[in-house]
Amino acid sequence: MTVASAADRRQQVVWKGPPRLDLRYEVTHRPTQSMWEAMMKVTPGMASSGEDPIVRELEDYVAELTGKEAAMYLPTTTNGTVLACMARDVRGKQVIMEARCHIYWVERLHISHLAGAAPKLIRGDKYGAMDLQAIEDAINETAYGYTPPTGMICLENTHNVYGGTVLTPAYTEAVAKLAHDHGIDLFLDGARVFNSAVALDVPVRALTAPADHLVLSLNKGLGAPLGGVLCGSREFVDEAKVLAKRMGMIAIHKAGLFAAAGMVALKTMYAGLADDHRRARRLAEGLSEIDGLSLDLETVQTNLVRVSTAGTGISALELAHRVAEHGLAIHVMEPDVFKMALCYDVDDAQVDEALAIFAKVLA
Ligand SMILES: Cc1ncc(COP(=O)(O)O)c(C=O)c1O
Structure with a gap:
């Protein structure tokens, strides 16, 4: 039994x-048969020193796909979110997110313990979209004359808890504009952003480019055996790499094996x-x-x-x-x-x- x-x-x-x-x-x-076959052909390089050509290929491919300067291959999506919070130094600041998002549901202790983030929750609609005025109000909220600084705004696309619901490019752009008007970064938890892009019939970058940084997953819908990818500006990714080294997160030995399967996932599973x-x-x-x-x-x-x-x-x-x-x-x-x-x-x-x-x- x-x-x-x-x-x-x-x-x-x-x-x-x-x-x-x-x-x-x-x-x-x-993983699929073609992923196993791709893995069998790999001679892995020393990925943590940037020597593995397939890991580099995967990072360049995902950066291009998402409209970002750089990308970093990681074991999990959660790693990417934690590193993003650390790299943007949200310590002691509120991080605005939808009340039932995965970052709050599962990762809130990771980001508060490791990055010092204080989640500020806004209940979204049934698709997980937060009202723009509610975000604005959260940024400007004062208590006893003090306005808590906002370190980051997070979106989740698709939204897991609401049942894989999608946020549109127009909504993402509107939140990005609001964030940028206040000098705040927009982070996208795009663990399933490929599903959104397919559902909306738009290129992935239409959903990712408005965000300053994002993380996506290769082992959800795309079926790769391992991997999250953190994307953003070159400066942001370089900073995240230093932090990952400090956290003991960076050495995925033989990462090329998984990256080879990840490339098959990216190119054939979409x-x-x-x-x-x-x-x-x-x-x-x-x-x-x-x-x-x-x-x-x-x-x-x-x-x-x-x-x-x-x-x-x-x-x-x-x-x-x-x-x-x-x-x-x-x-x-x-x-x-x-x-x-x-x-x-x-x-x-x-x-x-x-x-x-x-x-x-x-x-
Ligand atoms: C929306 C969302 N974000 C992040 C994660 C975390 O992904 P990982 O398990 O790769 O860290 C999940 C996992 O299910 C998820 O659904």
């Missing part, structure tokens, strides 16, 4: 091995994201027809599907345990909300199978 015993129950179902049908996240899926979005919609529409489950189809814009169990009378965790008995893994987000992620490794038949499992356990 794959599922842990009731005694092990925490907030999520705990699996003793890989679930048969894992719709929790993109990151548990295998177009397939549209299929993931189509499957996510099919899954969402199917789930919306099951009694008790509810979701907002307007927010199903990319590869994530956010679903409420409120009408079923059972919690999301209880439902996660029930579907787990059939080999299906889902991600519990809130007491009555779960989320699923589609990616290149999940096909139409598996979407149908997932729907059949939900129908069965909720019958």
